[in-house]
Amino acid sequence: MIFNVNDDSNANFDTAFNLLARSADAGVFPGAVAAIGHSDGLLxxxxxGSRCLVPEKLPVLPDxxxxxxxLTKVVATTPLFLIFQEKGWLSAMDKVSYYIDGFDEGNKKHITLLNLLTHTSGMxxxxxxDQMCRDRRDAVRYITELPLLHDPGERVVYSCLGYILLGHILEKVGDDRLDALCKRYVFDPLDMHNTSFNxxxxxxxxTEYxxxxxxxxxxxxHDENARFLGGVSGNAGLFSxxxxxxxFGQMLINNGLHKGRRFLSGASIKAMxxxxxxxxxxxxxxxWCIRGSRLGGMEEVYISAGDLMxxxxxxxxxxxxxxxxxxPEDDLFIILLSNRVHPSRDNTEFLRFRLLFHNAVMAGMEK
Incomplete structure (x- = not known):
């Protein structure tokens, strides 16, 4: 079920979407598109607001x-990993050293793909x-030679470097570039025809000026490392x-099913x-970040899920x-797309707004 943009037929979420509109007007972000949905489709x-402020002001459109x-990490790289795992091409318990020379020394020899996926590699x-390397190959070498901050499995340190390596490994396993692999195995099967790198x-x-x-x-x-890598990387670079x-959200809520066809196994969803x-x-x-029952997570101050999930x-x-x-408990997915870094990344008001928006959506579920 697809609604027209700004459709207000589902009044339960008026508070959330009024907050979105007011925040755009107040300059918390230039513009945004948000969606709330469940297992049967969009609600x-x-x-x-605007998709661009300078050099000219252009409105946000529904598409x-x-x-x-x-989000590249979980919309492209992670599902591609799971698909390759289901095909028997790799395992989460594979050592990184199996795929990349230089990871067979010291504590690095213990790092697994699971460590990369859970940000517990110690990297x-x-x-x-872009300031240290000449090209993609040199970037992999440079990351490989960096000393670890922690022993593998000792601590969660959210690492873009780990996901850059994971994308490189998936390219080796799939024998193609990451963008081509994601299109073939993820986006085309899901009819996500507006999703791509570059x-x-x-x-x-x-985004930023x-x-x-x-x-x-x-x-x-926008990400400097992904841009240096040609706009195609396991950590960033995806547009949608x-x-x-x-x-994508509906597929996850439906335990891996898309239009009644199996995209990911239920076992993969559980493992993920x-x-x-x-x-x-x-x-x-x-x-993914799991909401859990404690404070903390992907931001130092505000966990993006809000207080009520x-x-x-x-x-x-x-x-x-x-x-x-x-x-999954409430049969709900919430998507928020903004360009809060336009024209400058100095705007951090969005972090608190996102928490408030999610709280308003969750409260609307009970009306």
Missing amino acids: RVGAY TLYDLAS KAHVRL PEPGNIAA DEKEGRPLVGLC NIYDLAI TRNYTSHLNEDRGLG PPEAYGHTGFTGTSLWID
Whole structure:
């Protein structure tokens, strides 16, 4: 079921969408598109504000593409891993050293793909590869040679570097580039035809103003490392719109089914959403953040799920102002796409707004 944008036929969520509209008007973000759905489809969609402020003001449209940033990890890289696992091509318990030379020394020899997926590898969170490396091959070498911050399995440290390596490994296993593999195994089977790396120019939300280029980034990956890697990386680089992500969210709520056909096995969904790190400092599944019952998570101050989602809910955010949360207990998915980094990443008001928006949606479920 697809609603027209700003359809108010489901009044239960008026509070949430009024908050969205007011926040866009107040400059908490330039613009946003949000969707609420369940196992049968979409319940409500709304688009507010502008997709671009400079050099000209352009309105958000229902099908505006957004730079998903780190949602790439769970919409592209993680499902591709699960599909390859189901095919018997790899295992979460495989050592990284099986695929990448240089991981067979010291504590690195203990790092598994599971560690990469749960951010427990002990690797650094982030380095600027574009400032250290010449090309993709050199980037893999550089990451491989970095010292570990912690022993593998000792602590959750959210690491884009780990997911860059995971994307590289999937390319080796699938014998093709990551963008081609994701299209073949994830996006085409799910009819997500507006989802891609390096999208064609058009209706795309602007992100940060690039001083070097003298213009905002539009259709170019905001993440510096993914952009250095040609816009195709396991950690970031994916673009999509609200309707394609609603397909993805509905598939997850339906335990891996898409239009009655099996996309992911129920066993994979269970494995993906298991809390592997309840004994550590954050709650993590395969790629996803598990809501859990404690504070903390993907932001230092605000967990993006809000206060009212149950512990079993799982989700992820993107630095550009995107998020996807799945609440199986209440048969609910919530998608929020914004470009809060346009024209500057200094805008952090969005972090609190996202929490408030999710609280209003959850309260609306009971009306």
